[in-house]
Amino acid sequence: MTTVSRRKFLSRIGAGTALLSVPSITSLSSDFFQGEKKLNIALVGLGYYSEFKLATALQETKHCQLAGIVTGTAAKAEKWKKQYNLSEKNIYNYQTFDRIADNKAIDVVYVALPNSMHHEFVIRAAKAGKHVICEKPMAVSVKECQEMIDACNKAKVKLAIGYRLHSEPYTQEAMRVGQQQVFGKVKIVESSMGFKIGDPTQWRLKKSMAGGGAMMDVGVYAIQAARYSTGEEPLYVTAQEFKTDPVKFKEVDETIFWQLEFPSGAVANSQTTYASSMERLFISAENGWLELRPAFGYGPIKGRTSQGELNLPNVNHQAMQMDDFALCLKENRESPVNGEEGLKDLKVVEAIYKAIATGGKVKI
Amino acid sequence: MTTVSRRKFLSRIGAGTALLSVPSITSLSSDFFQGEKKLNIALVGLGYYSEFKLATALQETKHCQLAGIVTGTAAKAEKWKKQYNLSEKNIYNYQTFDRIADNKAIDVVYVALPNSMHHEFVIRAAKAGKHVICEKPMAVSVKECQEMIDACNKAKVKLAIGYRLHSEPYTQEAMRVGQQQVFGKVKIVESSMGFKIGDPTQWRLKKSMAGGGAMMDVGVYAIQAARYSTGEEPLYVTAQEFKTDPVKFKEVDETIFWQLEFPSGAVANSQTTYASSMERLFISAENGWLELRPAFGYGPIKGRTSQGELNLPNVNHQAMQMDDFALCLKENRESPVNGEEGLKDLKVVEAIYKAIATGGKVKI
Numbered sequence: 001m002t003t004v005s006r007r008k009f010l011s012r013i014g015a016g017t018a019l020l021s022v023p024s025i026t027s028l029s030s031d032f033f034q035g036e037k038k039l040n041i042a043l044v045g046l047g048y049y050s051e052f053k054l055a056t057a058l059q060e061t062k063h064c065q066l067a068g069i070v071t072g073t074a075a076k077a078e079k080w081k082k083q084y085n086l087s088e089k090n091i092y093n094y095q096t097f098d099r100i101a102d103n104k105a106i107d108v109v110y111v112a113l114p115n116s117m118h119h120e121f122v123i124r125a126a127k128a129g130k131h132v133i134c135e136k137p138m139a140v141s142v143k144e145c146q147e148m149i150d151a152c153n154k155a156k157v158k159l160a161i162g163y164r165l166h167s168e169p170y171t172q173e174a175m176r177v178g179q180q181q182v183f184g185k186v187k188i189v190e191s192s193m194g195f196k197i198g199d200p201t202q203w204r205l206k207k208s209m210a211g212g213g214a215m216m217d218v219g220v221y222a223i224q225a226a227r228y229s230t231g232e233e234p235l236y237v238t239a240q241e242f243k244t245d246p247v248k249f250k251e252v253d254e255t256i257f258w259q260l261e262f263p264s265g266a267v268a269n270s271q272t273t274y275a276s277s278m279e280r281l282f283i284s285a286e287n288g289w290l291e292l293r294p295a296f297g298y299g300p301i302k303g304r305t306s307q308g309e310l311n312l313p314n315v316n317h318q319a320m321q322m323d324d325f326a327l328c329l330k331e332n333r334e335s336p337v338n339g340e341e342g343l344k345d346l347k348v349v350e351a352i353y354k355a356i357a358t359g360g361k362v363k364i
Numbered sequence: 365m366t367t368v369s370r371r372k373f374l375s376r377i378g379a380g381t382a383l384l385s386v387p388s389i390t391s392l393s394s395d396f397f398q399g400e401k402k403l404n405i406a407l408v409g410l411g412y413y414s415e416f417k418l419a420t421a422l423q424e425t426k427h428c429q430l431a432g433i434v435t436g437t438a439a440k441a442e443k444w445k446k447q448y449n450l451s452e453k454n455i456y457n458y459q460t461f462d463r464i465a466d467n468k469a470i471d472v473v474y475v476a477l478p479n480s481m482h483h484e485f486v487i488r489a490a491k492a493g494k495h496v497i498c499e500k501p502m503a504v505s506v507k508e509c510q511e512m513i514d515a516c517n518k519a520k521v522k523l524a525i526g527y528r529l530h531s532e533p534y535t536q537e538a539m540r541v542g543q544q545q546v547f548g549k550v551k552i553v554e555s556s557m558g559f560k561i562g563d564p565t566q567w568r569l570k571k572s573m574a575g576g577g578a579m580m581d582v583g584v585y586a587i588q589a590a591r592y593s594t595g596e597e598p599l600y601v602t603a604q605e606f607k608t609d610p611v612k613f614k615e616v617d618e619t620i621f622w623q624l625e626f627p628s629g630a631v632a633n634s635q636t637t638y639a640s641s642m643e644r645l646f647i648s649a650e651n652g653w654l655e656l657r658p659a660f661g662y663g664p665i666k667g668r669t670s671q672g673e674l675n676l677p678n679v680n681h682q683a684m685q686m687d688d689f690a691l692c693l694k695e696n697r698e699s700p701v702n703g704e705e706g707l708k709d710l711k712v713v714e715a716i717y718k719a720i721a722t723g724g725k726v727k728i
Contacts (some may be wrong), residue, residue: 190556243629257631278653284637284639286640
């Protein structure tokens with residue numbers, strides 16, 4: 001959509017025809033449609049990611065802003081209220097959260113809770129009539145993902161997964177090179193994402209909270225990357241699990257390698273771990289290659305191809321991601337990282353766990 | 365061995381006690397032991413590698429020189445004779461080759477023939493009483509490797525495999541970082557080596573000549589790398605084979621991924637292909653990492669660690685490798701890349717093929 005057509009679209013909305021011509025949009029503050037006011041976001045869960053990535057990014061966004069919070073910790077509520085000058089009526093805890101349905105000052109709920117809570121809070125947000133951004137992994141099972149998609153469809157709200165990299169220039173270049181066959185057909189993708197996990201008491205190491213280990217947490221980046229590098233959905237997977245520290249990783253997976261086969265014949269070899277550092281995307285095509293390294297962190301992403309260094313803008317991933325979602329809502333477009341996108345990754349995750357359990361090749 | 369002790373050693377040899385005190389060294393031209401003359405090498409097989417890598421490297425070596433050739437093509441013999449001013453008596457064909465036993469002007473035979481011929485020519489060279497360098501892969505089976513080792517032991521000649529990277533500074537740094545646990549215990553190794561193969565009629569694509577495809581040809585680099593990065597021998601392997609072009613790769617493997625488990629718990633995920641370009645070694649340890657990329661080609665190798673860029677000398681790999689072997693002979697040391705080293709890689713190769721055939725985990 002060009003700038004001109006977007007302006008036309010917005011003027012149509014402004015003329016009061018919005019709810020007829022754009023039936024799936026509900027409960028956006030009407031100011032937002034004037035293109036003057038920003039979309040109002042409430043963050044659910046005030047852990048590290050909300051505090052140091054989302055809240056800070058929301059100081060840089062053009063189309064959205066921090067308007068509310070949902071937290072179980074009264075002291076955090078107090079601190080954030082002061083720091084961001086939040087209105088008392090936009091502050092909720094997990095018990096009062098559903099009342100957000102009555103709050104016209106909140107357009108979007110951003111769920112940044114531990115993995116196992118995504119399902120519940122996305123569905124509650126949808127039932128409250130709010131659009132939702134849900135952190136990755138979307139949920140801990142395909143079944144949960146489908147229920148979340150269904151709930152958002154039923155409530156006519158839009159859902160996006162916190163895949164910030166789809167708004168990031170180096171990642172977009174990787175997609176272009178792979179999907180448009182800039183160096184010919186993609187033959188092999190290597191993708192790795194892992195880090196050495198710290199505090200052994202954190203929720204990421206508890207199966208009930210995280211749903212899985214490195215695979216769930218950062219392995220999804222490597223799955224995503226193989227999918228967007230080829231532009232295809234994988235058909236088959238084999239996988240191997242290793243534990244170099246069986247004590248620390250009693251409940252969840254530590255290190256997993258997996259191999260994906262795509263319809264075109266392209267194959268991916270990917271890895272995730274909580275044991276040590278790794279972070280890379282490599283697309284090897286018939287006549288050249290593209291490499292991002294670092295590839296999946298908060299930036300700066302760096303990249304090069306067989307033709308030389310890539311020099312693309314370094315952006316605030318989270319700010320770009322939230323602004324992109326705001327524009328999707330303005331323009332009544334589906335997010336490119338919608339619930340289906342999150343579900344597709346969980347389908348691969350479940351197939352990987354099955355391949356580990358059976359020791360064989362699994363059809364996805 | 366220090367310079368002083370080496371000089372002492374050489375003077376002892378010069379005093380005529382060589383054959384008693386160093387019983388395993390035979391047929392070295394006596395001049396060589398004076399430390400003045402260079403070790404004389406005959407190249408067997410004058411393909412691309414001999415012409416553009418070994419012969420040129422032998423113009424830069426300090427401790428050895430090109431003295432003879434073995435070729436089945438009369439025109440090549442004539443061309444090389446003129447170009448390198450070779451003595452007619454040091455030029456053989458495959459039928460006359462065994463007469464090299466009587467030629468004191470040749471110390472070492474360098475076998476650079478197609479893989480399937482390594483076994484025959486290494487054994488013939490050993491029987492002729494010549495020390496041998498054999499290109500990688502050492503042979504097309506573990507059984508052949510063992511027979512080659514046995515033949516060299518019986519003939520009291522030394523055998524080295526053409527693993528030039530053991531003489532290369534970046535590779536030596538990777539070995540040091542991994543084996544001396546500079547960044548703590550090695551957790552995960554990634555190693556990839558592959559290229560897009562050209563001419564579909566070449567011997568590398570014929571099973572009878574090559575013994576296998578990318579795995580045999582360049583996959584051994586990735587196996588080697590996992591072994592020298594950990595300093596361990598792998599216990600188990602899983603592997604997956606893919607053919608993105610089943611017509612071109614009718615006889616031999618195109619793309620193989622494999623996973624190795626080491627006694628310490630370290631794991632490796634490796635890849636080889638003839639479909640497209642890839643070349644990298646990554647060692648991920650508890651507290652840091654080392655990456656070489658390019659890692660296995662003829663140079664310049666480049667590298668960095670979690671602490672920054674590596675700035676090591678770029679050397680002529682083949683010249684270093686042959687000089688190192690010459691010094692092993694002078695000092696009566698076993699080469700660090702002896703026949704056992706080649707056999708260990710073939711053991712992994714055979715286990716990889718078995719893992720592909722069975723679809724399961726194979727004990728190495």
